[in-house]
Amino acid sequence: MGRYIARRLIYLLVVLFVVSAITFGLMHAVPGGPFDREKALPPEIIENLNKRYHLDEPLLMQYGRYLYDVFIPRISATPPQGSVDDDFLITVKLGNVWFKWMNFGPTYSSRSRTVNDIFRQQLPVSAQLGIMALLVAIIIGMPLGILAALKQNTIFDYLGMSVAIFGVSVPVIILGPLMIWIFGVTLKWFPPTGWGAKPPFVLGIFPRELGPEFFRYAIMPSVALGLGSSAIIARLTRASLLQTMREDYIRTARAKGLRESLVIVRHALKNSLIPVVTILGPLFAALVTGTFVTEVTFGIPGMGRYFVTSITNRDYPVIMGTILLYALILVIANLVVDIVYAYLDPRIRYD
Amino acid sequence: MRTKLFLLISVLVLAGLVLGACQPAAPTPEKIIQTVVVEGTPREVVVTATPAPAAAGPKVLRLNMGPGDIPTIDPALATDTSSVQIIEETSVGLTRQNEETAEVLPGMAESWDVVNNEDGTQTVTFKLVTGIPWVRWNGKEVEQVLDCEGNPRYVTAYDFEYGILRTLNPKTASDYAYVLAFAIKGAEDYNAGKTDDPTTVAVKALDEKTLEITFNEQAAYNVNIAGVWVAHAMPKWLIEGDDCTEARGDKWTETGFFQGYGPYTLKEWVHDSYITLVKNPFWPGLPSVPVAKIDEITWTMLDEVPAFAEYEAGNLDVAGVPLADIDRVKADPELSKQLVIGPVMCTYYYGFNTKAKFVDDVRVRRALSMAIDRQSLIDNVLKGGQEPAQWFSRPGLTGAPTPDKYPDLGVKFDPEKAKAELQSYLDEKGLKVSDLDITLMFNTSSGHQKIAEAIQQMWKEYLGLDVKLANQEWKVYLKTIRDPQATPQIFRLGWCQDYPDANNFLREVPTKGGSSNPADGGGFNWENPKFEELVVQAARETDPQKRVDLYAQAEQILVYEDAVMAPIYWYTRVTVTKPYVQRTFSVLGGLEHIEKWDITR
Numbered sequence: 001m002g003r004y005i006a007r008r009l010i011y012l013l014v015v016l017f018v019v020s021a022i023t024f025g026l027m028h029a030v031p032g033g034p035f036d037r038e039k040a041l042p043p044e045i046i047e048n049l050n051k052r053y054h055l056d057e058p059l060l061m062q063y064g065r066y067l068y069d070v071f072i073p074r075i076s077a078t079p080p081q082g083s084v085d086d087d088f089l090i091t092v093k094l095g096n097v098w099f100k101w102m103n104f105g106p107t108y109s110s111r112s113r114t115v116n117d118i119f120r121q122q123l124p125v126s127a128q129l130g131i132m133a134l135l136v137a138i139i140i141g142m143p144l145g146i147l148a149a150l151k152q153n154t155i156f157d158y159l160g161m162s163v164a165i166f167g168v169s170v171p172v173i174i175l176g177p178l179m180i181w182i183f184g185v186t187l188k189w190f191p192p193t194g195w196g197a198k199p200p201f202v203l204g205i206f207p208r209e210l211g212p213e214f215f216r217y218a219i220m221p222s223v224a225l226g227l228g229s230s231a232i233i234a235r236l237t238r239a240s241l242l243q244t245m246r247e248d249y250i251r252t253a254r255a256k257g258l259r260e261s262l263v264i265v266r267h268a269l270k271n272s273l274i275p276v277v278t279i280l281g282p283l284f285a286a287l288v289t290g291t292f293v294t295e296v297t298f299g300i301p302g303m304g305r306y307f308v309t310s311i312t313n314r315d316y317p318v319i320m321g322t323i324l325l326y327a328l329i330l331v332i333a334n335l336v337v338d339i340v341y342a343y344l345d346p347r348i349r350y351d
Numbered sequence: 352m353r354t355k356l357f358l359l360i361s362v363l364v365l366a367g368l369v370l371g372a373c374q375p376a377a378p379t380p381e382k383i384i385q386t387v388v389v390e391g392t393p394r395e396v397v398v399t400a401t402p403a404p405a406a407a408g409p410k411v412l413r414l415n416m417g418p419g420d421i422p423t424i425d426p427a428l429a430t431d432t433s434s435v436q437i438i439e440e441t442s443v444g445l446t447r448q449n450e451e452t453a454e455v456l457p458g459m460a461e462s463w464d465v466v467n468n469e470d471g472t473q474t475v476t477f478k479l480v481t482g483i484p485w486v487r488w489n490g491k492e493v494e495q496v497l498d499c500e501g502n503p504r505y506v507t508a509y510d511f512e513y514g515i516l517r518t519l520n521p522k523t524a525s526d527y528a529y530v531l532a533f534a535i536k537g538a539e540d541y542n543a544g545k546t547d548d549p550t551t552v553a554v555k556a557l558d559e560k561t562l563e564i565t566f567n568e569q570a571a572y573n574v575n576i577a578g579v580w581v582a583h584a585m586p587k588w589l590i591e592g593d594d595c596t597e598a599r600g601d602k603w604t605e606t607g608f609f610q611g612y613g614p615y616t617l618k619e620w621v622h623d624s625y626i627t628l629v630k631n632p633f634w635p636g637l638p639s640v641p642v643a644k645i646d647e648i649t650w651t652m653l654d655e656v657p658a659f660a661e662y663e664a665g666n667l668d669v670a671g672v673p674l675a676d677i678d679r680v681k682a683d684p685e686l687s688k689q690l691v692i693g694p695v696m697c698t699y700y701y702g703f704n705t706k707a708k709f710v711d712d713v714r715v716r717r718a719l720s721m722a723i724d725r726q727s728l729i730d731n732v733l734k735g736g737q738e739p740a741q742w743f744s745r746p747g748l749t750g751a752p753t754p755d756k757y758p759d760l761g762v763k764f765d766p767e768k769a770k771a772e773l774q775s776y777l778d779e780k781g782l783k784v785s786d787l788d789i790t791l792m793f794n795t796s797s798g799h800q801k802i803a804e805a806i807q808q809m810w811k812e813y814l815g816l817d818v819k820l821a822n823q824e825w826k827v828y829l830k831t832i833r834d835p836q837a838t839p840q841i842f843r844l845g846w847c848q849d850y851p852d853a854n855n856f857l858r859e860v861p862t863k864g865g866s867s868n869p870a871d872g873g874g875f876n877w878e879n880p881k882f883e884e885l886v887v888q889a890a891r892e893t894d895p896q897k898r899v900d901l902y903a904q905a906e907q908i909l910v911y912e913d914a915v916m917a918p919i920y921w922y923t924r925v926t927v928t929k930p931y932v933q934r935t936f937s938v939l940g941g942l943e944h945i946e947k948w949d950i951t952r
Contacts, residue, residue, distance in 0.1 A: 032826025035526075037430075038844065040833065040866045042529045044543040052524035083600035111423040112604050113622065121622055177656060185664045192664050193657045198621050296418060299653040299661075301623035305419060314826055 001342070004350040005335070012331050019327045020320065024063050027311075027319050034108045034314040053108060055316075066105065066320065073101040087114040105317030109309070115321035118306055123325070124201040126295070126302035129225065130287035132218055133294075136226025137233055137283070142276070144230070145237025150264070152242060160234065167231030175224045176297035183220060190220050193299030221298040225291055229283055236276050244272040273344055281337035285330040289322070409646035410950045412932065413667045415658040416650040420623045424604045426583040427518040430526045432847075432941045433650075438580045440628055440648070440945060441611035445477050445511065445562070446578030447639045450937035450944045453696075453747055453851040455575050456639040459483070459506065459584070460562070463574065472536055472553075473569040475577065479508055479560040484633050485586060487610045488618045493631055496586070496610050499595040506612045508556035510584035515564075516549045517590070518581040527581045530849060534576045536565040570890045571898070572749070572852045579850055586610045614643040614946035625651045644949040659927075668932050668950075672925045677734050680927065689927040692736035693936040696745045697847035697922035698856070701791070701806075702832075702867055703915055706876040707840040709787050713914050714776040719789075719841070720762050720910070720917035721769035722813040723806055728920070732805045735925045739764075740918035742906035743846075743856055747938050750853035750889065752903040760903055762910045762918065766813040773814055790819045793843035794828040802919070803843070835872025842874075847922075851939060853902045858886040861909055861916065875915045882908045 033055070035046050050056040054065060076098045080091050088100035104115035141164075148160035184192030196217035197207030207214050244250065245268055253263045290304030303322070310318035341348045416433045423429055424437045439447075447458035457463075460477035467473050484503045485496040495503040518525045519532060521544045532542040536553035540546050553565035566573040576582070589610050592598025599608045609617040615628035627649045636642040653661065655673045662670035672680050672690065680686045703716045710716055725739030741761035744751035752760055777784060791807065793799040803820050810816045821839065823831055832842045844867055849855050863878045864870035882905055889901035910918055924941060928934055933949040 030827070031830045032824075036826050036829040037526075038829065038866075039846070039849075040829075040869065041526055042532075044532070044539070045526060045529050048521045048524045048528070048542070048544070049526070052522070081598075081600065082602050084602065109422055110420050110622070111425060111428045112601050113420075117622070177660070180657065180660045185660050188664065192660045192666070193653055194651070195624070198624060296654050297657060299651065299657045301621070301652070305623070309419065312825060 001339075001350060005339070008335050008338075012328070012335075015331055016324060016327055020067070020324055021063070023320055023323045024059075024066070027314070027316055028059055030314070032314055034316065036314075053106070066317075069103040069105060070324075071102075073099060076100055084112065084114055087116050089116045089119065104321040107310075107318050108315045109313050109318075115317050118303060118318065118321070119325070120201075120204065121199040122290070122301060122303040122306065124199070124205045125195055125197070125300060126290035126304060127205055127288045128197065128207065129195075129218065129221055129294070129300060129302060130284070130289070130291070132222035133226035133229065133287050133291075134280075134284060136222050137229035138280075139230075140226070141230035141233030142237055145234040146241060146269070148234065148238040149241035149245070157238075161238070164231035164234040167227045167234075171228065172224050172291075172294045172297060175227065176221075176294065179220050179224055180298070190216055195300045195302075198301075221294055221300060224298070225287065225294045229287070232279065232283075233276060236279060237272070240272040240275045241268060244268045247271075270344055274341060277337055277340050277344065281333040282330060284333045285326060289326050289329055410644070411647045411649065412645045412669075412945065412948065412950060414648060414650045414669050415661070415667055415671070416626070416652050418652060418654040420652060421620075421626060424609070424617065424620070424626075425601070426514065426580045426585060427523055427525045427528075429580055435580050436650075436942055437617075437626065437628070438583065439613070439942060440615040441609070441613045441617060442580075442583045443613050443637070443640055444578035444580065444583050445479075446574050448575075448578065448851055448939060449639065450939050450942065450947075451935055453749060453938055455578065455749075455851075458578055458637065458639060459511070460577075465573075467569045468565070471569065472565050472567060473573060474553075474563060474565045475573060476557075477508075477562045477564070477577065479506070479511075479562065480637060481505065481560050483612055483635060485610050485612050486616050486631050486633050488607075488616055488629060490607070493616055493629060493633065495633055498588075499593065504586075504588075505559075506584050507559040508562040509559065510586070511562050511582070512554050512556040513587045514585035515554045515582050516552060517585055517587075519552060520549070525581060527579070527849070530576060530579055531581060534566050534568070534570075534573065536567050568890065570854075571893055572850065572854050572890070575749075575850045575852055584612065614640055615648065618647070623652060625649055640944075641946055643946040645945065648945055662927060662929075668929045669934070670927055672927055674734060677925060686927060689930060690925070691928065691936060692923050692925050694738070694745070694747055694938050695847075695922035695924050695941060696748060696851060696938060697845055698740055698743055698745050699802075699845045699919045699922065700740070700743065700843075701917040701919060702842050702844055702875055703917070704838045704840055704842070704874070704876050705913075705915055707838065709789055710840045712776050713912075714772040715787075716914040716917075717762075717911065718769040718773035718776070718814060719810065719816075720914055721765045721772070722810055723917060723919065724764045724766075724809055724813075725919060726764070727809075728802065728805050732801050733920065735923055737920040737923050740921045742910050743861070743916060743918050744853040744902060744906065745848070745856070745921050748848060748851050748853050748856065750895075750898045750902050751856070752899055752906060756899075757903055761906055762914070769813060773816070784815045785817070787816060788819075789816070789840050790821050791841040791843075792821045792823065792828070792831070792839035794825045795822045799843055806919075832867075833869050833873040835876070838873045838876065845922075848939070853898075854886070854890050857902060857905055857909070858890060862886060867916075877913065877915045879908060879913055882913070 035041055035049050054062060079098055080086055080088065080100065084106040087103060089102035089104070092099045106114050107118065144160045144163065148157040151157050180192045183189045194217055196214035202208055250263060250268055253267050290302045290307060292304040292308050294300070295302040295304040306318055307322050310322060342350065421433045421437060422431060423434050424441065426438050426442060429435050429438055443458045445458055445460040446455050448454065449456055459480055461480050462478045464476045465473060483506045485506060486493050487496055498504050515531060517523055518528050519538050519542045521542055528542050532539045537551045541549060541552050555563045557563055564577060588596045589599055589603045589608065602608065606617065606620045611617065614631055614634045616631045618627040618629040620626045627647060630643045630646045634642055651658065651667070655671050658667060658670045659673055659676060661667045680690055703710045705711055729737045729739060741754065741763055742752065746753040791803055793803050800822065807818050807820060810818050831837045831839070846856060846860055860866045861868055861875060862883055868875040868877055885901055885905040889898050889905065892898040892901055910916060931950055931952050933951055935944060935947050937943045
């Protein structure tokens with residue numbers, strides 16, 4: 001298993017390298033640059049801006065510079081300058097030198113900030129929302145799916161699946177404003193918009209105070225975001241469980257006189273989880289890195305916006321940063337999924 | 352296997368316990384009590400019959416900035432309204448515009464002398480107000496910034512000189528440096544990197560309270576330009592560091608570092624979430640910039656729809672009204688009283704590529720422009736009380752003609768005349784209307800799409816003409832409409848003021864080399880010597896009425912005689928304001944002077 005994980009981690013580096021090359025090539029191939037404005041800037045000004053961000057250099061050199069800044073650690077005698085160009089995600093003081101690693105570059109659209117600032121300040125917010133939404137999705141989706149499968153073709157099944165279809169077909173863009181209107185404006189149960197935690201975050205992710213105030217802000221967006229995914233999970237659980245129940249080993253288990261509850265929990269449920277776990281990997285990556293519509297609807301200062309605006313603004317370092325981050329989380333999530341497989345189904349072996 | 356499952360479950364249960372324990376363990380923070388007082392609706396405050404705490408508490412104004420982070424609050428780098436809004440409250444230019452009349456008033460300069468030089472340049476000597484300290488928020492209160500000897504740092508002419516030169520320094524890479532580069536003698540070469548010597552720029556602090564600037568032209572708008580945010584004073588010691596201050600570089604505008612000298616100063620900027628300014632107690636008040644009455648202003652960064660929900664929930668004091676809600680707000684007895692539609696210095700227009708097939712004839716362009724029923728478009732599609740545009744420079748700008756003085760200037764909806772113009776063209780060329788193959792292009796957006804479809808329908812109805820619609824993603828579109836070959840026959844654009852003068856519209860957009868008429872082709876593909884001469888003449892004219900007349904003549908060429916653009920509407924802003932907010936309504940493209948506002952509960 002250890003060797004398998006090590007091999008996958010090496011693949012991860014290859015994946016990141018390929019993703020970075022493709023993204024870099026594509027974003028520069030698209031017409032339009034970061035400094036094309038409705039009010040066209042004079043060529044001298046654009047030249048100054050290009051020089052400032054090294055966009056006047058040949059593309060290959062820009063790519064090389066990017067890889068160098070992101071992947072190659074530095075040992076430096078000077079402490080971090082706090083400037084936009086000298087901002088590393090990891091800086092450690094070793095004796096009297098500084099170890100600096102991972103500079104994802106400045107953002108063009110926010111002149112006093114860097115991509116690392118977005119990772120430090122916006123990513124944790126998106127991750128908090130994403131994890132809570134995922135919990136909502138699992139807590140609602142799995143029991144609903146199990147219930148529907150066990151009581152197939154009864155009122156529970158139809159009701160559960162109706163809820164699931166509602167969840168899939170009512171997107172956040174409708175559900176969000178509706179919830180804001182009902183629970184935020186009219187009933188005043190929750191604040192209509194905003195997020196209950198702000199930087200700096202504990203361990204880079206967790207809010208400093210995880211009190212009722214945090215949940216007051218988090219409940220509406222988590223439910224709105226999680227409901228759609230819960231529907232997917234519910235349907236998948238139902239389908240998978242129904243199929244498993246028809247397997248030979250279930251019949252065997254029943255034939256040897258095992259109690260029905262044991263048959264379901266120990267034999268059916270565990271084996272039926274594989275497709276559900278499969279989808280949880282990409283779902284996790286998608287939810288945790290930020291969801292544009294939910295964040296805009298509920299005014300949450302997360303990262304979702306940057307996935308969209310970086311492309312419309314041609315904010316090259318942000319495009320690279322967000323996509324590499326997404327790739328990283330996706331690959332790791334899938335790795336975790338593969339490891340979980342081995343526990344769920346002892347027949348799956350990687351060595 | 353079972354033990355592992357058990358482990359998982361117990362971990363989950365434990366996590367639940369920890370989470371549950373967190374709730375009672377965390378005492379209700381002090382913050383919340385404060386928020387309750389602050390965010391309570393006005394009615395609740397009155398009903399509970401305890402006006403004393405409300406009156407004694409700080410006056411907090413809650414506004415919305417629009418979605419997305421503020422790009423910067425560094426005067427040298429700012430380009431957009433939200434950035435400039437913060438900058439104009441945290442620092443003051445040499446001159447400052449009145450936000451209701453767009454008139455240019457003294458700001459940090461209390462007076463100035465203008466001397467016209469023989470070489471055609473103009474030297475303006477500004478006398479500065481003295482005794483205004485730099486301030487910062489130290490985490491508890493606003494304090495004066497001290498120099499290395501422990502004396503307060505006052506704003507001097509040297510700070511302005513530094514600010515202007517910093518903006519022009521090519522290493523700063525300021526977008527709006529071109530405003531100064533174009534106006535100030537020697538600035539262009541320095542900004543373009545042709546010389547490394549900043550002393551070649553004709554900006555000189557003669558002493559602490561005297562700043563001398565020589566401008567390239569003897570133009571009326573020179574003092575406006577001196578007041579632009581990119582020419583504000585900037586704290587050199589903080590940006591570059593000195594004996595007792597750590598250099599902060601680009602990050603000097605972040606929370607905790609920022610220093611300013613306006614009626615407000617920065618308290619907290621949580622990126623992508625909100626920004627809070629706090630009243631500067633050391634601001635002495637100037638005739639054009641009084642001492643602030645409101646203690647704190649917070650701008651959230653919300654999209655229009657959630658912001659309006661927050662307004663209705665009583666958590667915002669001012670908000671824009673989303674298009675979908677305008678009819679409901681107008682019908683609501685309470686909300687309709689809070690509604691105000693005010694002018695904004697922007698113009699929405701369609702440009703014609705005068706070298707492209709069919710629209711290369713002025714009669715076709717004029718026909719297309721006259722067949723747009725602008726009022727109907729506003730009433731049925733836009734619904735925000737916009738004004739039908741008869742010409743390009745938005746009325747309200749200095750030098751711009753106004754509809755009450757020039758009712759017949761420019762272009763108006765006139766279907767008969769439009770049809771006649773088109774017919775005359777068709778007869779001459781021996782074409783049928785169905786032979787005309789014309790494409791209108793706009794950048795992808797549902798708003799532009801709706802407008803284009805409505806106008807397409809009008810052209811069909813009044814001219815019998817089928818115009819094709821095309822759209823492109825924004826940045827791709829910008830490349831297309833500036834490409835000599837690819838520029839479509841008709842393209843959409845808009846323009847908002849950088850400074851409140853018709854010069855900013857008529858001379859910087861449609862002239863050859865202007866923003867929508869690139870020197871090497873694309874855009875309008877148009878050059879009219881008479882137009883070029885008129886706008887230069889108008890810039891130099893000192894008599895206000897004669898200036899307006901000159902611009903009116905230029906407009907007539909632009910939108911009627913040559914008809915290179917079809918102006919469509921002049922922008923307005925639809926906002927609701929809570930009745931307890933006493934405010935002014937800015938005409939400066941949404942830039943408010945909040946130091947003049949008050950909250951009366």
